[in-house]
Amino acid sequence: NLLNVEKEPVRVLVTGAAGQIGYAIVPMIARGVMLGPDQPVILHLLDIEPAAEALNGVKMELIDAAFPLLKGVIATTDPIEACMGVNIAVMVGGFPRKEGMERKDVMSKNVSIYKAQASALEKHAAEDCKVLVIANPANTNALILKEFAPSIPEKNITCLTRLDHNRALGQISESLDVQVSDVKNVIIWGNHSSTQYPDVNHATVQTSSGEKPVRELVSDDKWLNAEFITTVQQRGAAIIKARKLSSALSAASAACDHIRDWVLGTPEGTWVSMGVYSDGSYGIQPGLVYSFPVTCKKGKWSIVQGLKIDEFSRAKMDATAKELVEEKSLAYSCLN
Ligand code: NAD
């Protein structure tokens, strides 16, 4: 009986696995939140030498949790062992932003890590490995990874802006007092930074009398055009201020959403935001990892085409692209 045949395990790499996001995401992956309740997984956990003992503690807890889907745990400080044969790579390893720092401030530390890990992934990961970069500056780290791993198809390298997307859904749901699951099709354009543009022009809410545009339901245009945008742009900083640590449970959950939708597909009529290598869509220059609205099917994402962009949006989409151009040249100057 085919239904009783267990699927082959998928190998999932988590770098920085002894850190905060690592601690939140590994149980989610082992419970099937990322790849589905019938998909066995083998976790590959990477961290650096000073965190080796803590990493081993995480491995001990994973064993103690007796997750039925978890078919193995490799915990290591060797990037080659960590990358060997992985099908999914969740790149969290790096230095987080602290209070008062901009994401750019963590640039020099993190881009050199991504250059080195690009080579390990290129040489040792499975051929079709899907990569999600979370560590900041996420878009630029993903770009560096892509450029230093030329044999990984560029469509397989993405960065996380799903957290910003989910934050935008959350703000609309709070403001309208509706279920977050009834809100859809917000867009995060651009950089995972304070220049990102959360766009509600195409977003809708499912109501008892059908699907309604968010712009029709929120009467206060001023809120949508100002406070809503800055709240989403500054949410990361607000969490750091409140927790003295950057977001972890919401970041881990968004990372699972990102990979799940990429691998298993987005629901009909719904798009999500992903940082992907620009193909020139919406006038965004190729050569940047930029967040776009995407739909996913059979393990492939495609950028939603043909959305109307007004002048207000255009200016904001260009401003965040400009920051990414600057980050790219800063990243290269850090590497030289
Ligand atoms: P953390 O400091 O708790 O954990 C980071 C871990 O990475 C540490 O255990 C550290 O030892 C490890 N590490 C450092 N260098 C490494 C290397 N070369 N190889 C492997 N591991 C290495 O940080 P965190 O709170 O888990 O955040 C991780 C990253 O994610 C940060 O850069 C943070 O800014 C970013 N972040 C991004 C988003 C997003 O939405 N894109 C959201 C939240 C946090």
Ligand code: LMR
């Ligand atoms: C976030 O958005 O929560 C993270 O990127 C942390 C940060 O640096 O803001």
